[in-house]
Amino acid sequence: MAELEGLLEPTALSELVRRWLKEDVPSFDFGGAVVGDGIETAVLYSKSKGILAGKPFFQAVFDELNCEVEWRTSASDGEALDGPFPIALADVKGPVRKILLGERLALNVLSRCSGIATRSSGLVNIAKQTGWKGIIAGTRKTTPGFRLVEKYGLLAGNADTHRMDLSSMVMLKDNHIASSGSIRKAVEKAKIVAGFSAKIEVECSSVEDAKEAVEAGADVVMLDNFKPKALQGAAQELRKWAGGHNFFIEASGGLSEASLADYCVSGVDILSLSIMQGAPVVDFSLKIPRKSA
Template sequence: MESQPELRHLLPPSSLRRLAREWLAEDCPHFDYGGFVAGEGQASAALLLKSAGVLAGCPFVEAVFEELGCELEWLQAEGSVLQPVCQVATVRGKARHLLLGERVALNCVARASGIASACRRVAEVAERAGWHGHLAGTRKTTPGFRLVEKYAMLVGGVSSHRQDLSSLIMLKDNHVSTIGDVSKVTKIHCPFPRWDRVTVC
């Protein structure tokens, strides 16, 4: 039997590399004074989970440490519901590189795991209530961090919905109010396919 693809397969490697480089450059744009002191010696670090929740954001953490030439070993599977305190990963590499990637990686896994955990809770409430609707996220994401947050929604068990304004034709009351009447929307000549399936909300 063929195994199902993992959610991480949705993420283009080029996007992961780009984000990791941008995050690292943002956190250390010039001199790395702490790394200068820590030096080149080999070291290892343990990633601990200190709050109950769903582990998410693993591909982004991997990209950060891969950019720094560090080896990462996951001890828990992404999407698992974990209880504190437990070790979820071990990272090995040059001390200065571990320290350089530490905060960036922790920010990613903490943010993604928090979102995935919240989504899982909502999905479980809906399931217990017997609701068969569609749970989905919005574009109300952190600027520059959308891919991480949308991915975390999927890990948490809800739909990421549209990624951006170009992903789906959806007109809100703000759009409709600019032309005065919802009936006028369908009369606008539009070069896009499936204009007859515009969602107005």
Template sequence: MTKTKTPNYSHLLPPSWKSQVSSWLTEDTPSFDYGGFVVGEDLREAFLWGKGSKPAVLAGTPFVDEIFRLLDCTVEWHVAEGDEFEPIKHVATVRGKARYLLLGERIALNLLARCSGIATASKRTKDLADSYGFRGVIAGTRKTTPGFRLVEKYGMIVGGIDPHRFDLSSMIMLKDNHIWSAGSVTAAITRAREVGGFSLLLDVEVRDEEEANEAIAAGADVIMLDNIEGGELVSVARRLRDRWEGKGKKFLLETSGGITESNLRERAISGIDILSTSSVHQSVQHIDFSLKIQIPPS
């Protein structure tokens, strides 16, 4: 049997991503490097440790590689991107001049902590949904940190879930404010279709079954049943499927709003195609990492 090749997630990154890394270094040391003056430029080796108390998914290695590359340091990874590790784990070894190791230390640790935290939460949520028999898509949301979206969406992908739309241009999503401003669900969808063309899916947030039927009739591709849960979600999803069966309307049903690991079971039902949640990236617990310069033998 052929072994599945580990995907190279760095191939997803756009050409602009390296300039973001450079800007992080500029932000962190805008003037004098006082600490660097103290340690100098002796060649040193530093161990990157994955800490904490629970297994974690490693995510963010391309960004860390670039941080240290810009500082003329090298990184040797002992854990592959996307792999789960048990703490305390020697995750990588970084080599370079002492002051450059310390210039990149905090940026790399902060980046790795958040990206790995998102990947870990994403994997845990997907595994939990799988255990409930859910066969749909688990997706993150666009409720990301301004200026850090690329890293956070990347972490979701490494963790094994769908990143949902990346930005406002990735998919047409009509939420309550769009619908109220346009006057109705149908009016909002009609106007969106005039400019969106055939290549963009149209995802429409609805408050109830009546709005869902209006959105399906008007040609929405995805119906987001916002904050509908429990037995009502099951009933609404079933009635929508039954009503539109054989009528030439293809649509996906999405559940969203307030979904956490504690209530995932009641939302991960067979009638739902997409389960979108911000719990995998908003207020997610970071993974603890540390970088320790090794003292050379005397």
């Protein structure tokens, strides 16, 4: 999936890396004083199975530190790391102080992003094995300051990012509806401010709520916390009732890797869950060859 690596806006990526470095080195780099500025080459190794994701972030860290990264493999983000391990993925060349300054930051991002891609890929594969044709999406339950990495990891694992942020799509949840007075009022207000270019999604706790949302003009109805059998019945009822209305049905709440297959029912277009929360990491290391005494 090489096209993913050109998806990130360079200026935004550089600004993100600078914030990370400022957080990690707010004043003195004491360890850097120990090793100095001699030129060294470190090797990036993958050490466990998973889906590779996060190469642009790894690259951007060392670009910011004026180190050269030469990738030994043509593996793109989204491809599987199957071993045998360790696999040498890249060489990082530059002043040793700069390599070690960026080491943990670059590895953390690569490990976390690859872990999210790995989990995403596993969930997508579970859904495919059932024969279901819908979309697996990751919710906005992301880590503050780390959303871009996590959403990128979803894409690398072939999942959908759902809405990137509050400006991407209008999602009217229970508190929006309670504050507005009704689903219809909430949707009408949303249409005024969002215009024609943004979809409107409404969280619904019943089929009746979903019908009200669709009649008000919602593009997506999210059936929240339905059990699988109830979800299938609700989706079938909505499809039969729909008439000329065109809308997506999403299900969320209660989904996990263990239960996902049960939710892959006909009539449902999207299954969304908090893929990023609790995702495992993929193990990487960066090693400078030890000098002989």
